[in-house]
Amino acid sequence: MIAVIGGSGLYDIDGLNDAEWVTVETPWGAPSDQILTGTLDGVKMAFLPRHGRGHVHSPTEVPYRANIDALKRLGVTDVFSISACGSFREEMAPGDFVIVDQFIDRTFAREKSFFGTGCVAHVSVAHPTCERLSDAAEAAGKDAGISIHRGGTYLCMEGPQFSSMAESKTYRSWGCDVIGMTNMPEAKLAREAELCYASIAMVTDFDSWHPEHGAVEITDIIATLTGNSAKGRALVQRLPALLGQTRAACPHGCDTALEYAIMTAPEKRDPALLAKLDAVAGRVLG
Numbered sequence: 001m002i003a004v005i006g007g008s009g010l011y012d013i014d015g016l017n018d019a020e021w022v023t024v025e026t027p028w029g030a031p032s033d034q035i036l037t038g039t040l041d042g043v044k045m046a047f048l049p050r051h052g053r054g055h056v057h058s059p060t061e062v063p064y065r066a067n068i069d070a071l072k073r074l075g076v077t078d079v080f081s082i083s084a085c086g087s088f089r090e091e092m093a094p095g096d097f098v099i100v101d102q103f104i105d106r107t108f109a110r111e112k113s114f115f116g117t118g119c120v121a122h123v124s125v126a127h128p129t130c131e132r133l134s135d136a137a138e139a140a141g142k143d144a145g146i147s148i149h150r151g152g153t154y155l156c157m158e159g160p161q162f163s164s165m166a167e168s169k170t171y172r173s174w175g176c177d178v179i180g181m182t183n184m185p186e187a188k189l190a191r192e193a194e195l196c197y198a199s200i201a202m203v204t205d206f207d208s209w210h211p212e213h214g215a216v217e218i219t220d221i222i223a224t225l226t227g228n229s230a231k232g233r234a235l236v237q238r239l240p241a242l243l244g245q246t247r248a249a250c251p252h253g254c255d256t257a258l259e260y261a262i263m264t265a266p267e268k269r270d271p272a273l274l275a276k277l278d279a280v281a282g283r284v285l286g
């Protein structure tokens with residue numbers, strides 16, 4: 001089952017057969033909204049608007065753990081994140097899409113793990129995105145005629161304010177390509193939940209480093225978002241046919257990320273936390 005998490009400007013997707021908004025409860029609280037389920041090209045799909053319909057959750061307040069748990073609970077295996085972002089690169093212009101493959105996490109006010117006291121786990125996020133899904137996203141974007149860049153480092157800031165010029169220039173000097181406020185901890189949690197995750201970042205602006213573009217203004221972003229979300233919808237339509245109706249195990253090991261990750265001795269594990277981990281870590285906790 002393929003999931004799409006839609007960011008700013010993308011609050012539903014088109015063309016689903018048997019489309020239905022379903023309520024999913026999780027031990028981590030309520031997800032951002034109901035989840036739109038259905039099939040496309042014979043493949044089961046789920047769509048979750050990250051900020052909720054009507055854009056009610058700020059980047060800090062998005063219930064990231066509930067969102068990932070709810071998708072896992074529904075039977076999702078593959079997650080495509082779609083996000084608006086600013087750009088640090090002249091060649092990554094507003095209207096372009098970037099298939100992100102690395103992150104720098106500068107967020108500080110979010111719950112970043114399903115694990116903790118009573119069940120400690122350490123997964124690798126050296127390669128936080130899935131090549132198989134990124135290949136599909138790139139192919140879908142190209143087929144939809146989108147100017148698409150493969151590979152890029154996404155700086156995730158806490159927000160909700162945009163960066164100062166000094167911050168923007170610093171991130172650019174670090175080699176970051178794009179900036180947004182939501183892919184962390186989402187990508188880390190997807191890895192903990194053994195979900196394949198790809199990130200499609202839609203450029204809306206040049207952040208504030210660019211001498212000819214000045215400050216980021218939300219009015220400019222919203223103007224670009226409208227065009228971007230139409231392109232995002234076109235890309236999503238092409239994903240199920242590219243991935244097909246049958247799914248083999250992830251060749252990159254995303255779906256076995258927890259295999260050796262849990263450190264806490266079985267007799268020291270907290271039953272209450274184990275119960276909450278039923279969907280996310282049921283495969284390894286039994």
Ligand SMILES: CSC[C@H]1O[C@H](OP(=O)(O)O)[C@H](O)[C@@H]1O
Pocket residue numbers: 006007008009050051059082083084085159180181182183221
């Ligand atoms: C509308 S501009 C700022 C806002 O947009 C992005 O959200 P998302 O990643 O969900 O598309 C960005 O990260 C900020 O949250």
Ligand SMILES: Nc1ncnc2[nH]cnc12
Pocket residue numbers: 084085086087157162163179180181204205206207208216221
């Ligand atoms: N410049 C920017 N900084 C952070 N998040 C963004 N989302 C869209 N543009 C952004």
